[in-house]
Amino acid sequence: MKLKQRVVLLAILLVIFIFTKVFLIDNLDTSAANREDQRxxxxxxxxxxxxxxxxxxxxxxxxxxxxxxxxxxxEVYPEETxxxxxxxxxxxxxxxxxxxxxxxxxxxxxxLILEGGQKVVFKPKRILGFRRAPLVVGRFxxxxxxxxxxxxxxxxxxxxxxxxxxxxYGKCYYxxxxxxxxxxxxxxxxxxxxxxxxVWPLQKHRHPWGRTYREGKLARWEYDESYCDAVKKTSPYxxxxxxxxxxxxxxxxxxxxxxxxHHYESFQDDExxxxxxxxxxxxxxxxxxxxxRSILAPLYQCCIIRVSTWNxxxxxxxxxxxxxxxFAMAHDPISPVLSDPHLDxxxxxxxxxxxxxxxxxxxxxxxxxxxxxxxxxxxx
Numbered sequence: 336m337k338l339k340q341r342v343v344l345l346a347i348l349l350v351i352f353i354f355t356k357v358f359l360i361d362n363l364d365t366s367a368a369n370r371e372d373q374r375x376x377x378x379x380x381x382x383x384x385x386x387x388x389x390x391x392x393x394x395x396x397x398x399x400x401x402x403x404x405x406x407x408x409x410e411v412y413p414e415e416t417x418x419x420x421x422x423x424x425x426x427x428x429x430x431x432x433x434x435x436x437x438x439x440x441x442x443x444x445x446x447l448i449l450e451g452g453q454k455v456v457f458k459p460k461r462i463l464g465f466r467r468a469p470l471v472v473g474r475f476x477x478x479x480x481x482x483x484x485x486x487x488x489x490x491x492x493x494x495x496x497x498x499x500x501x502x503x504y505g506k507c508y509y510x511x512x513x514x515x516x517x518x519x520x521x522x523x524x525x526x527x528x529x530x531x532x533x534v535w536p537l538q539k540h541r542h543p544w545g546r547t548y549r550e551g552k553l554a555r556w557e558y559d560e561s562y563c564d565a566v567k568k569t570s571p572y573x574x575x576x577x578x579x580x581x582x583x584x585x586x587x588x589x590x591x592x593x594x595x596x597h598h599y600e601s602f603q604d605d606e607x608x609x610x611x612x613x614x615x616x617x618x619x620x621x622x623x624x625x626x627x628r629s630i631l632a633p634l635y636q637c638c639i640i641r642v643s644t645w646n647x648x649x650x651x652x653x654x655x656x657x658x659x660x661x662f663a664m665a666h667d668p669i670s671p672v673l674s675d676p677h678l679d680x681x682x683x684x685x686x687x688x689x690x691x692x693x694x695x696x697x698x699x700x701x702x703x704x705x706x707x708x709x710x711x712x713x714x715x
Contacts, residue, residue: 454530580611623680638695
């Protein structure tokens with residue numbers, strides 16, 4: 336099995352629903368609290384089941400119009416989404432009318448136009464989303480009959496045959512003709528990511544805890560334990576939700592093993608108020624035995640975390656996270672999405688996150704470390 340495990344489909348739903356639909360006060364050990372835990376868990380598990388239904392019976396709008404209307408500064412789609420199954424079904428089945436090389440980046444991807452004019456990004460076998468990410472769905476694509484007839488010359492020039500398999504290598508920083516992505520025969524398994532509406536242009540930011548990617552040269556955060564104090568004095572991290580978004584993201588990245596968050600996107604001209612949008616999670620779920628603790632540097636250096644995030648993390652311990660992930664992925668058409676070693680690793684990493692927060696609360700106190708979500712935020 337390749338280093339990159341098959342990571343795709345409903346992944347946008349997994350962490351989204353698990354981390355944002357569960358609201359529970361932690362450290363309540365009474366039997367009444369335990370019974371409420373059980374009821375909340377069943378409600379969450381029910382909410383994770385999304386059927387890919389083909390029809391939108393109650394509206395004349397296209398699935399693309401509905402999805403475009405969902406986007407607001409702090410979420411890509413609302414918590415209650417009865418049309419979600421139909422939109423994901425359209426992403427997985429609508430006819431491809433044009434195919435081109437993907438936008439610039441380090442990983443192989445193709446830009447597709449689906450029937451109705453919707454842009455999507457196709458990535459061979461890998462992606463994991465978050466609620467702060469565009470919708471993602473798995474899809475089997477026949478490269479010979481669905482892609483090549485509608486491909487641009489630029490994309491078509493990167494196709495080749497290896498053995499009996501159709502392959503392509505596209506255009507990207509690491510794309511090489513000697514390392515193409517190959518279908519099984521003509522059929523390739525991958526993910527389709529919904530393009531955000533053009534009315535929401537994105538702005539790219541360097542991650543304050545990014546690595547240098549230069550041998551022998553450390554980033555400041557890697558040797559300066561007071562680095563967070565400097566970040567808190569820099570816009571947009573000196574006020575508003577952005578610093579807490581960075582810390583939420585560090586928890587997410589640690590759980591999925593993504594040590595490559597060197598940049599991130601937000602909506603343009605947001606003055607730090609919009610969400611941190613997670614568009615690149617490709618380097619995740621590599622070695623399940625490797626825990627890169629430095630991914631949590633924003634958490635253990637700043638020692639603050641949202642109350643709601645802390646409560647959800649506590650709710651997901653004792654095997655709940657693994658069970659919820661397996662449940663949500665069980666009906667995926669390209670299941671299994673994650674291998675058992677990766678599911679076990681996510682559960683173990685969760686315990687490390689909880690232990691890190693406890694170290695912070697032991698040192699600074701709960702009132703300092705746990706930050707209310709909607710309070711006026713000033714980190715100075």
